Structure formats: C-alpha cells, structure tokens
Amino acid sequence: MSDLRPSLDTPEVTAAEEVVATETDTAVRSRRRSPLGMAVRRFRRNKIAVAGGVFLLLILLLAVFAPVIAQQSPTAVDLGAIRRAPSGEHWLGTDASGRDVFARLVYAARVSLLVGVFAALLAVLLGTIVGAVSGLFGGWVDTVLMRTADMMLSFPSIVIIIVLAGILGPSIPILVVSIAITTWPTTARLVRGVTLAVREREYLHAARVAGASRGWMLRKHIVPAAMGQIVVVGTISVAAAILAEAVLSFLGLGVQPPQASWGNMLNDAQSLTVIQSMPWLWLPPGLAIAATVLAVNFVGDGLRDAVDPRQSGRS
Amino acid sequence: MVNETEPLLVVDDLAVEFRTDEGVVKAVDGAAFTVDRGEIVGVVGESGSGKSVTAMSILGLVKSGRRVRGAIRFRGRDLGTLPAKELRAIRGAEIAMIFQDPMTALNPVVSIGRQIVEALRLHDRKLSKAAARDRAIELLALVGMPDAAARFKQYPHEFSGGMRQRAMIAMAIANGPSLLIADEPTTALDVTIQAQVLDLLRIAQQETQAATLLITHDLGVVAELADRVVVMYAGRVVEQGDVTTVFTAPRHPYTVGLLESLPRLDRDVDELHPIPGSPPSLLTPPPGCPFHPRCPLARDRCRTERPELRVVGNGTTVHRTACHFAEELAALPTEVTR
Incomplete structure (x- = not known):
C-alpha cells in the first residue's frame, strides 16, 4: 500500500491517512491544498492587509462593546457643559449640546459599520444575481x-442618493438601500464577465450534459468561480459605503441626530470657529472615517492579491 | 410509455443544420441507426462527418444548430418533444457522456470527489452527503483508482491524464446510465494509457450494463471494443453492421478506403492507400452519392441518384450500406481481412 503513495508525501500526511474518515483530517488536508487554503496563506503573508484586518477587528470590538467602553451616554444632553475641551471626565470633550464626544464616536462606529457592511452586502448580492443571470441567459435579458x-x-450616484433620501425621508434602511442601488452595477459587470468566461468552459458543458439546470450551474460553478472577485469587490464596496454614509450624514440626509454617526458628527464642524479652535469635535470622527476606510481598502487589496496572484503588484 | 420491443436508442432520419454567414451547413443529413441494450456501437468517420453533432443531438444540446428532420427515440420516447425539465432528468442519469479531454471537462477548482458527489446529488436530491461520498469513493475504486479515499480530496491538476479520464468515467457511470456516449475517449491520451482506458470502458460497460455509443475516428478502437459499427460520411450513415463483417467484408468504397489507409502491424503492407481528395463541403454537398467525387467505382448513376441505406449480404447479422454498387465490392477480392 505505502509504495503506491506518491513520493512527495510527508509523514504527517501518512499519519493523517489512518484517520482518513474523520472530519479533522478533511480540514487538515483541505487547508494544505484547496484554492481557499492557498488564498488564505497568501493573504497572511501580506502584512499591510493583515494590519488593516486587525484594525478593523478593533473597530468592530469597539462597536460591539460600546456600552462597556463608553462610560457616558452618547445622547445625554448636558447644557451646562457645551463644547468643553477634552478632560478626565469627557475624554474627547463635549459637543454643541454637551454630549460626550468619545461616547458618540464609539456608538457611531456601530452605525457606520452596520450601514457599510449591509449596503455592500446588498449591493454585492444584487450585482451577483444580475451579473450571473445576464451572462448565463444572454440575449435580450443580458441587454436589458x-x-x-x-x-x-x-x-x-450621490445625486441619486440625495433624491431618494429626499423623497423617502432620511433613515438608516433607506440609506442602506440607496447606497446599494447605486453600487450594484460594479459587481454585476464583474460577475457577468466571469460568467461569460466560465460559460464557454468545457466543464460547464459537461455539467449541462450531466443534466444540470441553469440554477445549478450558477450555484455550483459560476458563483464559486466568481466568489474570489466578489469578495474583493464587496470589501471595496464596504469602504465606499462607509464614505457614502459619512457624506450623506454630513449633509443631513443620512443618520439623523440624536443618533450618532461619524458623518453627522462632522456636521457639527461646519463653522470656521469649530474647525480652528475645537479640533476635538471634528478630528476624531474624521480620523475614524479615514482610518477605517483605509483599513478596509488595505484588506481589499490583500484579498485581491490573495485571490488572484497574477494581479499582485499592479494596483 | 416505455416500448420494450424497440431498441434502446433509435436515431431515425436525423438532419441537423447550422446557419452560417456562408449559408446553411447540413452537418447531419439523414443519419439513421439504432443501439440495443448493453451493446457497444462504434461511430466512425472523419472530422466533420457529423458524428459529434449526432451525439449532441441525442442529448438535445446542439448549440446554435437546428434539427430539421427526423426523430431520436430513447426507450420509446422522442427526445425532441420532451420538455426541458424531463430532458435534464435524462441527461446524466440515463444518458451519460465521457468527454475527449478530461482536463477541461473537470472543474479545476473543485476536488474530484466533490464533482462526483455533485453528479450523484444532481439526480438524487435525497441522497445524503455521507452516502454520496461513500458511493463516490466506491466508484473511484471501481474505475481502478488506487487509494480512492485519498484521491477523493484531490484536485484535477493532481491527477495524470489517465487518472482524470478514470475520474470522468466514474462520474459518467455514477447514476447507472443505460446509455453511455463516449466522444473520442482516448484521443487526448498517450498510447500507453489508451489501452488502459479502453479496458476500463469495457469494465464500466459490463458493470453498468449500459449500451455504449463510441464516437471515434480510430478504427482500432472500434475493432477493439465495439460490437457493431456505424460509418458516417458527410453527415450520412454510409455503412453499418457487425464489426467483424464490416471490417472483413466492407460493402462501401469509403469504408474500404478507410481500412486501406490504416497502418497495420499484423500484416506486411508495402504502401498505404489514402483516400484521394478531401471530404465534401457541407455547404454545397455534391448531388447523388456524397462520396462519388472520391470514389474509384463512381459512374453516372452515383452523380445523380442518392443511394439509400439497404441491406446487403446474407450473413446472420444485418449489414447495411448506402452504395449502388455494393455487390461489385463483394466480388472484388478484398485485401482487407482481419
């Protein structure tokens, strides 16, 4: 038996062979050889991407444990302490209504991440379906x-979002939907391209010969083939959605006060006096937006290189 | 309604056309043959003789082509009139296909095992993952895959060409089809592997009792494996019959030409005799017998009247040919014997 094994087998694999039926072994082997395992390994070699991922994880923890981390309420108004500079009591000072800026910053992370992630997910889902259907069916379906x-x-896109928010009224669900509506075409075009390439492959023909329906081919061959690139576009979309949320909230069309978001915190910083003399009001949310978006983009770049090594070093 | 007296597969006067910029290409023009249960039928012919289009028509998957005439009946049901859903249920379950190039016919980023599991689950949604996995390993072992359980998790690039073809065959027989279509199953393989794969096809055929339609341009493969042979030329069947009969006493000049152009190891042949000329354009097929421009026996009747497939000889098996002058061929002392 053992002499039949290829010579490149390590003792580790041979040992694993004995428990070949167990799930643990499946995991061990697939991590060694599967395309996903290889992508994970490539991603982990990219230090900037990993740093971005760690930073995002910290932001995520901050958002999740906001009530524990922020000692003050983000909405408690204290008119006796308006626009106070940072102190031991208010780490990042207070805003125009006497609310604790640090608490608002931490709670705002929840809103920004939520809107960013859900808008991107919705956009990617919509784009994937549209792109795959378009590529697979072709003809007038594709054209339309x-x-x-x-x-x-x-x-x-910003104009569309402003119009939508204006008509339907500003709220978080409307915000998510309107961001998704304007960003899905990017994913759709990408997935359509992959679909057209995969559609002509012999193995898809083989699947058709084996009795696969279009739905089956989409689920088993086309979407998995595009998944790497979908994840990359999805990640970049999260960054774009966080930015869009910030812009809209800054303009007063997104998250409505008293609920805090990084964008509407900046809204308070429209006057020159605030910008010149009260940096604690705009610097923290501004930095939070910039750093988060940068981190998401680093992760996106890392994912792109991990998913498709041929593209690395391009950007 | 399943008609048990009729052969498993009946291809009846099939004609398939492709519209191109230069005109209508008659890829298949009146092909007719049958395949019985458990029988291996070889379909031979040059490139462009319509053999692959015929195979794809059986599966109802002729891209951009149009069936203009004829019927394909499988177990008594006309495949041309079945709704798409029923056709899908037949594909892969009752009629399965083995492809020419196993490298491209397998998804490179899905493990071999999972591809077989999915072929199984495609036609049996109730099959549990564990049961499908066991069955897949069983199938891999059946096609002679050493260490099947470990191979199950590997990807196509980790397999050699012969191993990939084995995996393809395992996938094809996974659902116990009653008809296997093998399209040039050995063409992409090394000569040494070809013999193994032919053995394997024989094993697969015995194991599943599936009738096999072996599409090839390799007469050796047909002689090796098939019970009966169908010779196609310019989209038509020109001769068909028992392999031994057709190869020892061909009754169509094209078949004679094919056999004479074949190098052989078992006999001292001084010279090979290729068929003069080239296959006719299917855009403008010659009138009468399509083979007449290249035929040494051609005369006026061949240029005007299209020969129909008719029974010749008085053997125990049915031997058909589409040649007006088949009897003259019988009179010639043919060199080509097995």
Whole structure:
C-alpha cells in the first residue's frame, strides 16, 4: 500500500491517512491544498492587509462593546457643559449640546459599520444575481440588465442618493438601500464577465450534459468561480459605503441626530470657529472615517492579491 | 410509455443544420441507426462527418444548430418533444457522456470527489452527503483508482491524464446510465494509457450494463471494443453492421478506403492507400452519392441518384450500406481481412 503513495508525501500526511474518515483530517488536508487554503496563506503573508484586518477587528470590538467602553451616554444632553475641551471626565470633550464626544464616536462606529457592511452586502448580492443571470441567459435579458447597469453607472450616484433620501425621508434602511442601488452595477459587470468566461468552459458543458439546470450551474460553478472577485469587490464596496454614509450624514440626509454617526458628527464642524479652535469635535470622527476606510481598502487589496496572484503588484 | 420491443436508442432520419454567414451547413443529413441494450456501437468517420453533432443531438444540446428532420427515440420516447425539465432528468442519469479531454471537462477548482458527489446529488436530491461520498469513493475504486479515499480530496491538476479520464468515467457511470456516449475517449491520451482506458470502458460497460455509443475516428478502437459499427460520411450513415463483417467484408468504397489507409502491424503492407481528395463541403454537398467525387467505382448513376441505406449480404447479422454498387465490392477480392 505505502509504495503506491506518491513520493512527495510527508509523514504527517501518512499519519493523517489512518484517520482518513474523520472530519479533522478533511480540514487538515483541505487547508494544505484547496484554492481557499492557498488564498488564505497568501493573504497572511501580506502584512499591510493583515494590519488593516486587525484594525478593523478593533473597530468592530469597539462597536460591539460600546456600552462597556463608553462610560457616558452618547445622547445625554448636558447644557451646562457645551463644547468643553477634552478632560478626565469627557475624554474627547463635549459637543454643541454637551454630549460626550468619545461616547458618540464609539456608538457611531456601530452605525457606520452596520450601514457599510449591509449596503455592500446588498449591493454585492444584487450585482451577483444580475451579473450571473445576464451572462448565463444572454440575449435580450443580458441587454436589458446591462443597459440598466450602464444607466446607473452614468448617473452621479450621490445625486441619486440625495433624491431618494429626499423623497423617502432620511433613515438608516433607506440609506442602506440607496447606497446599494447605486453600487450594484460594479459587481454585476464583474460577475457577468466571469460568467461569460466560465460559460464557454468545457466543464460547464459537461455539467449541462450531466443534466444540470441553469440554477445549478450558477450555484455550483459560476458563483464559486466568481466568489474570489466578489469578495474583493464587496470589501471595496464596504469602504465606499462607509464614505457614502459619512457624506450623506454630513449633509443631513443620512443618520439623523440624536443618533450618532461619524458623518453627522462632522456636521457639527461646519463653522470656521469649530474647525480652528475645537479640533476635538471634528478630528476624531474624521480620523475614524479615514482610518477605517483605509483599513478596509488595505484588506481589499490583500484579498485581491490573495485571490488572484497574477494581479499582485499592479494596483 | 416505455416500448420494450424497440431498441434502446433509435436515431431515425436525423438532419441537423447550422446557419452560417456562408449559408446553411447540413452537418447531419439523414443519419439513421439504432443501439440495443448493453451493446457497444462504434461511430466512425472523419472530422466533420457529423458524428459529434449526432451525439449532441441525442442529448438535445446542439448549440446554435437546428434539427430539421427526423426523430431520436430513447426507450420509446422522442427526445425532441420532451420538455426541458424531463430532458435534464435524462441527461446524466440515463444518458451519460465521457468527454475527449478530461482536463477541461473537470472543474479545476473543485476536488474530484466533490464533482462526483455533485453528479450523484444532481439526480438524487435525497441522497445524503455521507452516502454520496461513500458511493463516490466506491466508484473511484471501481474505475481502478488506487487509494480512492485519498484521491477523493484531490484536485484535477493532481491527477495524470489517465487518472482524470478514470475520474470522468466514474462520474459518467455514477447514476447507472443505460446509455453511455463516449466522444473520442482516448484521443487526448498517450498510447500507453489508451489501452488502459479502453479496458476500463469495457469494465464500466459490463458493470453498468449500459449500451455504449463510441464516437471515434480510430478504427482500432472500434475493432477493439465495439460490437457493431456505424460509418458516417458527410453527415450520412454510409455503412453499418457487425464489426467483424464490416471490417472483413466492407460493402462501401469509403469504408474500404478507410481500412486501406490504416497502418497495420499484423500484416506486411508495402504502401498505404489514402483516400484521394478531401471530404465534401457541407455547404454545397455534391448531388447523388456524397462520396462519388472520391470514389474509384463512381459512374453516372452515383452523380445523380442518392443511394439509400439497404441491406446487403446474407450473413446472420444485418449489414447495411448506402452504395449502388455494393455487390461489385463483394466480388472484388478484398485485401482487407482481419
């Protein structure tokens, strides 16, 4: 038996062979050889991406444990302590209504991440379905879907979002939906491209011969083939969505006070006096937005290199 | 309604056309043959003779082509009139296919085992993952995969060409089909592996009792494996019959030409005789017999009247040919014997 094994086998594998039926072994081997395992290994070699990931994890923990970390309430108004400079009691000072800036910053992380992640997820989901259907069905279905995508891409997205928020009224769900509506075409085009490439592959023909329906081919071959790139686009979309949320909230069309978001915290910083003399009001949320978006983009770049090594070093 | 008296597969006067910029290509023009249960039928012919299009028509998967005439009946059901859903249920379960190039016909980023498991679960949604996995390992072992359980988790690139073809065959027989279509199953393989894969096809055939339609341009493969042979030329069946009969006493000049152009190890042949000329354009097929421009026996009747497939000889098996002058061939002392 053992002489039949390829010579490159390590003792570790041979040992694993004995417990070949157990799940543990499956995990060990698949991590060694599967495309996913290889991508994870490549990602971990990218130090900047890993640093970005660690930073995001910290922000996430901050958001999740906001009530523990922030001693003050983010909405408690104290008119006797307006625009106070940072002190032992208020680590980052207070805002125009006497609310604790640190507490607001921490709670705002929840809103920003939530909006960013959900808007990106929705956009990617919509884009994947549209792109795959478009590529697989072709013909007039493809034409209609792709021209719709082109139309969405040719509008300035911020204008669409402002109009939507204006008509439907500003709220977090509307914010998520309107960001998703303007960003799905990017994913759709990408997935359509992958679908067109995979559609002509012999193994898809083989699947058709084996009796697979279009739905089956989408689930088992096309979406998995595009998954790497979908994850990358999804990550970059999170960064874009966080930015969009900040912009809209800054303009007063997104998250409404008294609920805090990084964008509407900046809203308070519109006057020159605040900018010049009260940096604790705008510097923390500004830095939070910049650092988070940068970290997300680092992770996205790392993922792209991990998923498709041929593209590394390009960007 | 399953008709048990009719052969498993009946291809009846099949004609498939492709519309191209230069005109209508008659890829298949009146092909007719049958396949019985458990029988291995070889379909031979040059590139462009319509053999692959015929195979794809059986599965109802001719891309951009159009069936203009004829019927394909499988177990008495006309595959051309079945709704898409029923056709899908037949594909892969009752009619399975083995591809020419196992490298491209397998998904490179999915493990071999999972691909077989999915082929199983595609047609049996109730099959549990564990049961499908056991069955897949069993199938891999059946096709002679050493250390099947470990191979189960490997990816196509970790397999040699022969091993990949084994995996393809395992996948094809996974659902116990009653008809296997093998499209040039050995063409992409090394000569040494070809023999193994042929053995394997024989084993797979015996194991599943599936009838096999062996599409190839390799007469040696047909002689090795098939019970009956169908010779196609320019989209038509020109000769069919028992392999021994057709190869020892061919009754169509094209078959004679094919056999004479074949190098052989078992006999001292001074010279090979290729068939003069080249296959006709399917855009403008010649009138009458499609083979007449290249045929040494051609005369006026061949240029005008299309020969129909008719029974010749008085052997125990049915031997058909589409040649007006088949009897003259019988009179010639043919050199080609097995």
